[in-house]
Amino acid sequence: ISVDAQKMLSSNENNKKNDKTLRPLFPKQAAECSYVSCYCEENVWKLCQDASSRVPEEMDRCFVVFISNTCRTVPLWKQRAGREDDRLVIWDYHVIFLYSWDAKTCLVYDLDSELPFPTFFHKYVTETFRTDQVLKSDFHRFFRVVPAKQFLQHFASDRRHMKRPDGSWIKPPPPYPAISTSSSSHNLDEYINMDIGTGPGQVFTLTEFVKRFYKIDK
Template sequence: MEITAVFRLECEENVHKLAQDVISRHPNEINKCYVVFISNHSRTVPLWRQRAGKDEDRLVIWDYHVIFLYHPEPEKCLIYDLDSELPFPTYVHKYVTETFRTDHILKPDYFRYFRVIPANEFLKEFASDRRHMKRSDGSWIKPPPNYPAIQTTKSDHNLEDYIQMDTSKGPGQVLNLTQFVQRFYKPAT
């Protein structure tokens, strides 16, 4: 499945555009796609090999990050991350190894958690009025995209429901790093 790259926006809007692209060009594949919000309770998630990273390892500490997964069969899962310097897309094993590495080298405040949402559910339910892109005085931190904010009939803004990692609240399922790998990486036998 070929997915068209989108220019840098907020990562959740990039992923929304990717999911819309799948619906319009490959509608039978959307049930094999997932949106994954990565965050934690302290909103400090280290990710390596990110374009915004300054050091040799391209490490960035995000408050949250969003990626798109295409999981067409048990042995195959591709990750689409427009903020990564890895190939677009990247197989899940390579992405996990180079982007997340391991929790064993981190303090617990930096452990990454993954809210996994079926892409078709994300397209129906997610909303963002872009308030998180504004300063306290109402001015934009950076200019917003030239298309309307993502809205639904139920909500103008529910981004926080997706970022928070309480397993008893919000859409989809929250997994730790080990659970995430076990769910999406099945080596060929």
């Protein structure tokens, strides 16, 4: 966890009688969380499950964010899978967890990032997304923001996207059963799709996304 975030969380933990305190959603270090490489959507689902069981009263402030575009080419920096100094990776999609505590404070939890766990929103955006202005349109990032409670209740994946035509795994799957609901065994594509006005949650451009979760005092 970042030093600044740790100070804020520690300070607020000393005042547990105040219902409006920023609470540490995940006391674990990132390395202690459920994590399987290349299954970011399930890693985040597990974060939602953990938060829901530990601090259910905070779930209305939590969001899941899918990052992708029509071309399925989204550049993200500071990713652990990156090989160069800037740790740049071009994913087909990526998923992160947000804790939007109030209009001015938002924390980002990204288990694939080299940044602290969590990182304040503005720092994460600046170092991970940078800007779309210098990128070709095929690489512009779009963001599907879904309330965490909704995601936890409705998301499903049978992991078909991680299988080759012969049925073998591209990457080994998580050790627990595939996530399903009473109404669906697989709806991952609905979340990765960035068509505005369709699917769960709401789709934002990078500029809109920043304005949604980072308020600047005037």
